Amino acid sequence: MIASYIPMFLIIAVGILLATVFFLGSTFLGPKQAKGAEHNTPYESGSESSGGRHVRLSVKFYLTAILFVVFDIEAVFLYPWGIKFRSFGWLGLVEMLGFLGVLVIGLVYCWKKGALEWET
Amino acid sequence: MNGLVHGAVYGGVIASVLLTTIAFGIWFERKFAGRMQSRLGPTIVGPFGLLQSVADVVKLLQKEDIVPRDADRPLFDLAPVLAALFSLGVAAVVPFSPTIIASDLDVGVLYILAVGGLMVIPTFMAGWASNNKFALIGGMRAIAQSVSYGVPLVLAVLVPVILSGTLSVSGIVTYQANHHWFLTWPVFIGVPAFAIYYMAMLAESNRIPFDIPEAESELVAGVTTEYTGAKFTLFYMAEYVHTLVGSAVGAALFLGGWDGPFAPGLHWMVLKTLVLFTVVYWVRWSLLRLRSDQLMVLCWKWLTPIGVLLVLGAAAWVQFVPGGFQ
Numbered sequence: 001m002i003a004s005y006i007p008m009f010l011i012i013a014v015g016i017l018l019a020t021v022f023f024l025g026s027t028f029l030g031p032k033q034a035k036g037a038e039h040n041t042p043y044e045s046g047s048e049s050s051g052g053r054h055v056r057l058s059v060k061f062y063l064t065a066i067l068f069v070v071f072d073i074e075a076v077f078l079y080p081w082g083i084k085f086r087s088f089g090w091l092g093l094v095e096m097l098g099f100l101g102v103l104v105i106g107l108v109y110c111w112k113k114g115a116l117e118w119e120t
Numbered sequence: 121m122n123g124l125v126h127g128a129v130y131g132g133v134i135a136s137v138l139l140t141t142i143a144f145g146i147w148f149e150r151k152f153a154g155r156m157q158s159r160l161g162p163t164i165v166g167p168f169g170l171l172q173s174v175a176d177v178v179k180l181l182q183k184e185d186i187v188p189r190d191a192d193r194p195l196f197d198l199a200p201v202l203a204a205l206f207s208l209g210v211a212a213v214v215p216f217s218p219t220i221i222a223s224d225l226d227v228g229v230l231y232i233l234a235v236g237g238l239m240v241i242p243t244f245m246a247g248w249a250s251n252n253k254f255a256l257i258g259g260m261r262a263i264a265q266s267v268s269y270g271v272p273l274v275l276a277v278l279v280p281v282i283l284s285g286t287l288s289v290s291g292i293v294t295y296q297a298n299h300h301w302f303l304t305w306p307v308f309i310g311v312p313a314f315a316i317y318y319m320a321m322l323a324e325s326n327r328i329p330f331d332i333p334e335a336e337s338e339l340v341a342g343v344t345t346e347y348t349g350a351k352f353t354l355f356y357m358a359e360y361v362h363t364l365v366g367s368a369v370g371a372a373l374f375l376g377g378w379d380g381p382f383a384p385g386l387h388w389m390v391l392k393t394l395v396l397f398t399v400v401y402w403v404r405w406s407l408l409r410l411r412s413d414q415l416m417v418l419c420w421k422w423l424t425p426i427g428v429l430l431v432l433g434a435a436a437w438v439q440f441v442p443g444g445f446q
Contacts, residue, residue, distance in 0.1 A: 030185055042252040
């Protein structure tokens, strides 16, 4: 079983090789200048950096993360069902209909509550 | 043991060929974009400007490697490497012909979704580690977009899995070769599922019209704002690899992969992949950027409910239509 994952390691090795070549190339080819005090300040379109980096983010991002967790868990149930439901016949289809029904009700609830609105 | 060596060799070869293809893919996109805008595109470096990407890489490597003050150094350095690794990693289970496949996993589709989903992590690392407001906001937007579009993506990919009854990518292609491409039959399920997959793929790889995470006019360059030289090159390549591999997966799951008349399988797979890849850039140079809220509305209010309907439709098709599943 584990043997079928060996090609992935080969691909990862190619990726690491590429990254190493790029990093080394950059080290040897890149300029090394004397750096002034302002050289490494965060880029803010030329104006001086103001405030901390930890800007306040909209709560929508957290809401999206929660929605994602809720709706992506379905994949865990849907994929095994998707392969095997033939052997369950009618029952399998009806049960999944119920599961997806609950999920859709959840989506409609989020929709009505305004969780899907991004206009400010 | 033989199969192991075979797979390992193909793994290395496929990754190398992909990276080479990307160099010419970038050249092709620039030529294509040039023609669309009544320009010539690159013409100077090499015949027809073919070596433009090589020149660009050398130029980028000559740039100074700037690390912003107070950056989280390990994460800042690791993010572009991980982006390159994850985008290449998906290619391991894509069958380019009945025999040219690095690893014919039984759970290939799950592997694609899992490794493809990991792309969120380098984006977040880069956004967080850069110590830059634009990078952080761009990173958060990119994550919100990627995870949101992950939902319709998962539903769209489930459709070929249900129709063929297997999670193996080569199994899905074999089923299509024996019966019909999922795009062509059942057409009322296959076409919308493919459309959702394609849109989600564009969103996952941050392509126009879904490139809000790096909207230049408001966010400078999103997560790549502070990246220069080699690290920027890696991010840039990872983006193209992501698009190319996404096209290959789409070709395998919906367009019959290596199935086709007259020519060997590899030709068909490469042709289909390149057609999908070209359409990405056709779209890119034709459309405008969506707004952030439009993007989320499209994902949650349209693609996700339609995706649920398609999954049920596919299941009903298999269950009730005679000959739906052989």
